[in-house]
Amino acid sequence: MNNQSTSAAPRLQRLDGSPVRVLVVDDEANLTELLGMALRYEGWEVRAAGTGMEAVRAAREFDPDAVVLDMMLPDFDGMEVLRRMRADNPNVPVLFLTAKDAVEDRVSGLTAGGDDYVTKPFSLEEVVARVRALMRRTTVAVNASDSVLVVGDLTLDEDSHEVMRGGEEIHLTATEFELLRYLMRNPRRVLSKAQILDRVWNYDFGGQANVVELYISYLRKKIDAGRDPMIHTMRGAGYVLKPAV
Amino acid sequence: MNNQSTSAAPRLQRLDGSPVRVLVVDDEANLTELLGMALRYEGWEVRAAGTGMEAVRAAREFDPDAVVLDMMLPDFDGMEVLRRMRADNPNVPVLFLTAKDAVEDRVSGLTAGGDDYVTKPFSLEEVVARVRALMRRTTVAVNASDSVLVVGDLTLDEDSHEVMRGGEEIHLTATEFELLRYLMRNPRRVLSKAQILDRVWNYDFGGQANVVELYISYLRKKIDAGRDPMIHTMRGAGYVLKPAV
DNA sequence: GTGATTTCTGTGCGAGTTCTGAGCCAGTCG
DNA sequence: CGACTGGCTCAGAACTCGCACAGAAATCAC
Numbered sequence: 001m002n003n004q005s006t007s008a009a010p011r012l013q014r015l016d017g018s019p020v021r022v023l024v025v026d027d028e029a030n031l032t033e034l035l036g037m038a039l040r041y042e043g044w045e046v047r048a049a050g051t052g053m054e055a056v057r058a059a060r061e062f063d064p065d066a067v068v069l070d071m072m073l074p075d076f077d078g079m080e081v082l083r084r085m086r087a088d089n090p091n092v093p094v095l096f097l098t099a100k101d102a103v104e105d106r107v108s109g110l111t112a113g114g115d116d117y118v119t120k121p122f123s124l125e126e127v128v129a130r131v132r133a134l135m136r137r138t139t140v141a142v143n144a145s146d147s148v149l150v151v152g153d154l155t156l157d158e159d160s161h162e163v164m165r166g167g168e169e170i171h172l173t174a175t176e177f178e179l180l181r182y183l184m185r186n187p188r189r190v191l192s193k194a195q196i197l198d199r200v201w202n203y204d205f206g207g208q209a210n211v212v213e214l215y216i217s218y219l220r221k222k223i224d225a226g227r228d229p230m231i232h233t234m235r236g237a238g239y240v241l242k243p244a245v
Numbered sequence: 246m247n248n249q250s251t252s253a254a255p256r257l258q259r260l261d262g263s264p265v266r267v268l269v270v271d272d273e274a275n276l277t278e279l280l281g282m283a284l285r286y287e288g289w290e291v292r293a294a295g296t297g298m299e300a301v302r303a304a305r306e307f308d309p310d311a312v313v314l315d316m317m318l319p320d321f322d323g324m325e326v327l328r329r330m331r332a333d334n335p336n337v338p339v340l341f342l343t344a345k346d347a348v349e350d351r352v353s354g355l356t357a358g359g360d361d362y363v364t365k366p367f368s369l370e371e372v373v374a375r376v377r378a379l380m381r382r383t384t385v386a387v388n389a390s391d392s393v394l395v396v397g398d399l400t401l402d403e404d405s406h407e408v409m410r411g412g413e414e415i416h417l418t419a420t421e422f423e424l425l426r427y428l429m430r431n432p433r434r435v436l437s438k439a440q441i442l443d444r445v446w447n448y449d450f451g452g453q454a455n456v457v458e459l460y461i462s463y464l465r466k467k468i469d470a471g472r473d474p475m476i477h478t479m480r481g482a483g484y485v486l487k488p489a490v
Numbered sequence: 491g492t493g494a495t496t497t498c499t500g501t502g503c504g505a506g507t508t509c510t511g512a513g514c515c516a517g518t519c520g
Numbered sequence: 521c522g523a524c525t526g527g528c529t530c531a532g533a534a535c536t537c538g539c540a541c542a543g544a545a546a547t548c549a550c
Contacts, residue, residue, distance in 0.1 A: 083274065091285060115282060117439075137286070160433045160487070161479050173507060174481030211509065213527060235517075235526070418496060456498060458538060480506070480537065 021045045022131060023064035025055040025081065026097065027074050034203060035068060038124040039131065052076040052084075059085045059092070066131050070097045093134040095127065121202040125182050128199075129158065149184040152243025154223060154230060156184050165223050172222065175200070179215050180223070183231070183241040192238035257289075257380055259310065264290045267376060268309035270300040270326065271342065272319050279448060280313060283369040284376065297321040297329075304330045304337070311380050313372065315342045338379040340372065359383055366447040370427050374403055394429040397475060397488025399468060401429050410468050417467065420445070424460050425468070428476070428486040437483035 022044050024035045032048040039046045047062045049055040052075045059067065067085065071078035078096055085092065096117035116130050136147065147158040153166045161177060163170045172180060178200050183191065193212045197205070200212075216239055220231055228244030257265045267289050269277045277293040284291045292307045294300040297320045304312065312330065316323035323341055330337065341362035359382055361375050381392060392403040398411045406422060408415045417425065423445045428436065438454040446456070461484055465476055473489030 083278065086278070090281075159435065160485055161435045161482055162433075175508070177482075207509065208511090210511085210527095214509075214529080217528060233527070420497070452498065453500090455500085459498075459540090462539065478538070 019043055019045045020066070020135060021047070021062060021064040023047050023049065023055065023058055023062055023067045025049045025052075025058075025067065025073070026070040027051065027072075028070075031070075034124070035127065038128055038199070039068075042128060042132075050074075052081045055081050056084045056088075060088045063089065064092060066135050067092055067094045068097065068127065068131065069094050072099070093137070095130050095134060097122070121204040123178065123200055123202050125178050125199040129181065133158070149181065151184050151187045151241060152230060154184070154243075156181060163223075165227065170222050172219075175215060176218055176222070180219055183219075183239070186241070188240060188242045190234050190238045190240050195238070257310075257377070264288055265311070265380060266290045266292070266307060266309040268292050268294065268300065268303055268307055268312045270294045270297075270303075270312065270318070271315040272296065272317075273315075276315075276448075279369070280372060283373055283444075284313075287373060287377075295319075297326045300326050301329045301333075305333045308334065309337060311376050312337055312339045313342065313376065314339050317344065336383060338383045340375050340379055342367070366449045368423060368445055368447050370423050370444045374426065378403060394426065396429050396432045396486060399429070399475060399488075401426060408468075410472065415467050417464075420460060421463055421467070425464055428464075428484070431486070433485060433487045435479050435483045435485050440483070 020043075022039050024032045024039065024046060025048075026032050026035070027050050029050065032050070036046045036048055047058050047064070049058045052073045055067075055069070055073075058064075069078050069081060073081065078098075082094060085094075094115045096115065097120055098117055099120055116134055118127055118130060133147070149156045149158065154164070156163045156177075158181065161172075163172055163177070163180065179196065182196065182199050193209045196212050197209060201207070216231060216233075220229070224231055230241055230244050232240045232242065234240060259265060265288075267284050269280050269284070269291060270293075271277050271280070272295050274295065277295070281291045281293055292303050292309070294303045297318045300312075300314070300318075303309075314323050314326060318326065323343075327339060330339075339360045341360065342365055343362055344365055359379070361379055363372055363375055378392065394401045394403065399409070401408045401422075403426065406417075408417055408422070408425065424441065427441065427444050438457045441457050442450070442454060446452070461476060461478075465474070469476055475486055475489050477485045477487065479485060
């Protein structure tokens, strides 16, 4: 894996310049593994915990800038963990992971506080974007710039979901938007279809790599149509987004 | 997920530039939690207390600019707390939380003093707005601008509850008003149905996300009718409010 | 209380979106 | 040159999402 800091995606850091810290809490080792990689990939420092007890302890020692927290834990549940964690870290923002069909009563209300939640299964891109957004709001981010990604004459506003190329507004569907966001976070970097599939699609998506090609083709029609192309195919490797020459 | 400090909602602060302080008093930890998050999210500093004793002590040490105070406390009741608190902080405004069916006689006289009350269950949007209004009246707000939100040719007065589009007055019901207020506090930002539900509806509302769609449709009929639309649907993401072009 | 207003639930339709599968084209390599 | 691999696109199937409508329930005003 390689370093994520790009010109487009402002690097968050703590006041002392050290990397941002994220605590991931889930009892499925696979998932903390997966999330850990995605978050480290952003240049963040990641600690994992598998139980509520561990989580509370880790929160105290590790002093994270954000927490990704599964609602279902073997010992006590997410809300309880939250409460205990807040005792030491009153302001740390939390991204909850919750089952799709779980009673959202308990989670809803939380997002109101500035916390947020994502339903399983999720795409890594989604989680990363949410964690980033959480920190933008609450953490001491040195580079607290606005949420607009820029590559060449292409801009994407993560708040308003507006996408423009050369001053012209472009309408994208939800999936197209996430794909483009991922590409724009990684300009001039070749992203393999597997990577894209992992990041943009839900982690348990069983489909074909074909969809990536399909959606790349949709994007091309919308953002490259008629203009100098920005999306390039690296045969056998993947795709790159870079400013048109 | 949303960022609350917008151009539309002026940021309050103390004379020395430090953040405004709010004390939240309720014996239900869930509730102080929830309120605390919502208020912190406004950029305010929050302290919580679970009993009347704690509240009085906290008021003395913390010197809050506003207090959110439950009428029902395990030790002594809200009025008593108020009396003792006022001994040290004679001018601090208080927002009372009271049960719906509680005798309102005792509370009603309070609003005259510049204080205010809200009945449980409430929506977070409501509480935040009221606290803001209280401070506007009594606190030294650096940016003590008026309480009118403006987006394009749409204006909403948080005090008088007047809403106008292009000079024309529009009558909204209570829920419609709160929904529009939330949208106008977050112009050009996509708000998901879950977020809207969390902020605008009462915290114990167990209903469907369906209502959000319904009320968006009501609002559209009233503020977008015939005109250039300001409320836009971002399919799969949520809704955005922005000035008509 | 009674009627008016407001809020909410449930359902069904239509449009927009996502995905599958197949066929075609273009490099690549024997 | 021919076979193969990887990538692109089309068409349509399957599905999801948002919206409207109608009526039930709750609330408010008198």
